[in-house]
Amino acid sequence: MAYTTFSKIANDAMKEPMFFGNPVNVARYDQQKFEVFEKLIEKQLSFFWRPEEIDVSRDRIDFMNLPDHEQHIFISNLKYQTLLDSIQGRSPNVAFLPIVSLPELETWIETWSFSETIHSRSYTHILRNLFTDPSEVFEDIVTNEEIQKRASDIAGYYDTLIHAVQFMQLHGLDQQAVDYINLEGQKETLSLRSIKKKLYLCICSVNALEAIRFYVSFACSFAFAERDLLEGNAKIIKLIARDEALHLTSTQQILNLWADGRDDPEMAEIALECFSEGRDIFLKAAEQEKEWAQYLFKDGSMIGLNEAILCQYVEYITNQRMQAIGYEAPFDIKTNPIPWINHWLVSDNVQVAPQEAEISSYLVGQINSKVDSDELSSFEL
């Protein structure tokens, strides 16, 4: 089952499953098995923005005036988000493109990953403005223990899937001549079903990532902006949050399509088989995010947000996200402990019109500052 960039098999893409069918050949969108992915692409493209459009120059003053423990909260969140988007900017492409079988889904994955690279670039935009040399912040991402704990969990499911798929595409699945040695160095018997299971768990983990992991940082950024601090950053985070909600929708769609038996029947079986493992991925992500909240507030909380409220928010949002993919709500909390966040998450409120003042590129050359009084000499009353 080697990968081919243009399969000559005259297949009917309408009859292919989402993954592990024939590789996509003609990128055609006149007929679609799952129209929703095309709609997601259109929506994502309509959301397009560039970090440079947002003026973050005032943030530096705000940042300098923050007490140390609030600077720690702000910078740690940026580091964590940089890590998440570094992973998301490449992994969906590497992991899912070699196995995808629907043209609209293939294009969605590319569009999705591309938008994550915009997020990564926007973190550099923010940090470059705050520090003369942001290297220290970036370099800490690979050494910071708190971030590493999460990184290995998120990357793990991707790596396991990628490794197994690469073996399958290189050696096939008979494993007569070559044994499959997994990432733990153990011999493992691979079958198409076991790889599909790895895919299912990987999508679950990506879903949990987009559903919960981002939101602790989002809440902190918006809490600063509620105090009129670091507003440029909050504007960028607002755009990122809007994109992430869309990405989350796509993984929820995939999981639900599988579970409802509307795609590959074997994936419907796997969805049942991995039901509890999928739940554990979610609960573990929620647990890790609560630990993260603890780390953020280790030296003190910020006005409007503390560890307890943030943990409640993690529980609240975990309930919401798990119900969206057919799980029972695991936590008791029923109402949003930080209802003001909704105001930041409303998609309609995001204004990207060029007449907005913060789009600096639009303002360049708009004001002629060299006006000589002689130029007014011919004016008469």
Place this chain on the structure above:
Amino acid sequence: MSKNTSKTLTVDGIEYPLDTQKTVLENLESQAIKVEFHCRDGHCGACRCALLSGDVNYRSYPLAYVRKNDILTCCSQASSDIKIATY
């Protein structure tokens, strides 16, 4: 503005007047019913409710996964009586 209030919207067993010009979410809000929402654009799925009876039309394509008997209140409108239950 012609307000059509002869229709009813039943939420968790309590009847309210239904404005057919507004989305279901806007109806809920105008009756001061606290419900979930995030994007108000049909892609986050936070406003999902169960539809017990009646029918809704979508103003825009609902991007979030809508299960059978579920509706997204932020982008749907009802033209006749509906009964819904919040999650």
